[in-house]
Amino acid sequence: MENYLYFRKNRPISASVTLGSATNTCPAFEVSDIGALAGNDNINEIAAISITSLDGGGTGHASVLFVPSAITPTLAYSATALAIATGTTHWIEPSDQAYANGVLTIDASGTTGGYDLDTGDIVTAYWKTGLETAFMYPVSALKGMVATSDTVTVLHFASILGSATDDTVTLTHSGVDSDSKGGFDHICKVMNDACNAYPQDGRIISVYDGHDGRVASLNSNPAAITLMEYAPEGGAAGMAT
């Protein structure tokens, strides 16, 4: 009988980039928004993409457009091209686009779901909970934690898949204060509370939940955690057996 430690990366979350030139390859999203860019290439985790046009462009800029009433996992798309006016926002089908290492590349107009981006256009993507974004470990799997800098702490867990390499959870948090205490001290206390709470029961304990920017860390986030990275098997190899 033991507790189970639950974590979720900063998902769901939205992030935007502004085009600096007329190209369909967007600037990379910010690490502080979506986490590490390397290996961040699963287009299936992007629920929706919107484009806000700086100065319009008419029907020449898009081939498939649609106007959803809400952003949900099941958007309804129209096959009819609509005129793009200055400042208007349109939505494109994520599965028609390419995504690698935090960089979106939008299909050109004339292809299914395509859109010609222009300087000053704003592209916003909405990530959902998906592959390896939420997870939980039994307390007995926790091997320990180490501060790798004043703002970064790494939690080590026994590998889920069973390799010799630990699974790691890397937390970015507040630095050291005037009393020479900081995020690591707080995280140690939080983990102690999480591991030893409810000794007669055994429950799921949410240690960190980066849901939609509303961080919900245990004990009201005393370490001021802003970002969490998850590396099962010490890498992003994927969990599927």
Added chain:
Amino acid sequence: MREENYLYFANAGGNDTDKDMAMFPASTFRGAVTMSSTTVEFFFAPQDGTGTTANGVLLTHADIASNTTSGTSPYADDKHYVVMEKFAQLASGNRKNTTNFTVIKDLNTIATGSTGAISSSGISEVTAVAITID
């Protein structure tokens, strides 16, 4: 008597083909990870004793409603969290002097006679079970 809790899973088959069902001691649970917005996989120490390739049980649930940007609760509609939470409750439910046999999910509806699920159907949010044992 060892106070172990045994966790039972069965897919929608008839318990008559390979990996239609599996049971794991709760102490062999290694962790659970979301695989998509509709699936979460629970991993256990392998039954073959190698210790190198985890056994997995992939559970399917409704899409995570908080994918909507207007979601108001981190948990209320997060089916993956509900499934994990209920698993934690069930896996920790062992008590002295009981059978400690716990159905996490039993989708077997093809059983003969009126037996159906082995004892209870388990976590209601789970709609499919896929068992991987190498």
